[in-house]
Amino acid sequence: MKTAIIPQVRIEPQLRADLDAVLRDGETLSEFVESTVRGAVEHRLVQSAFAARADEAWARFQRTGTGRPAEDVIADMRTRLEARRKELQSKHRPSDA
Template sequence: MKTATLPAVRVEPALRSDAEAVLDEGESLSDFVASCVRDGVAWRRTQDAFLTRARDAVERSEREGTGIPPQEVLRRMDDRLEAARKQLAAGKPSAGK
């Protein structure tokens, strides 16, 4: 397999020093940069897939009328928070502990 190069990137000397300071034993700066690019690509793909699933879920919920309005979600969260505060004030452990 042929290899390709990434474009050279100009950075502040402090960033280069910081990057060199965290290299593992035997790891080159090029190895580190390539690893970071691979991780960044994987992260972006994960984000894109998540957003696609989220958009699909919203569309399906709107189409089927099965969604919960945001105001209702927030009201339920506020109710749970208030219940937890009351338990703490009464000196009782909260559920799930």
């Protein structure tokens, strides 16, 4: 597949100076822009998927009149969050070997 070019964007000199100041050693402006655009696209895709799921849940509730109590949803989210925290903590602890 051929690559495409992102259009040039005019920015104020101060923003360009700030941008240059945050580039990591060896990182190019092009790499920074590509990484940032990829992150923004991923974020927007996640937002869109979330909104679609919310719209479907709302439509389902309107059709059926049934749904899950907020307390149950929050409890499930807390359980998932705690499991993820434990997973991440175990990855960052030095091994006992």
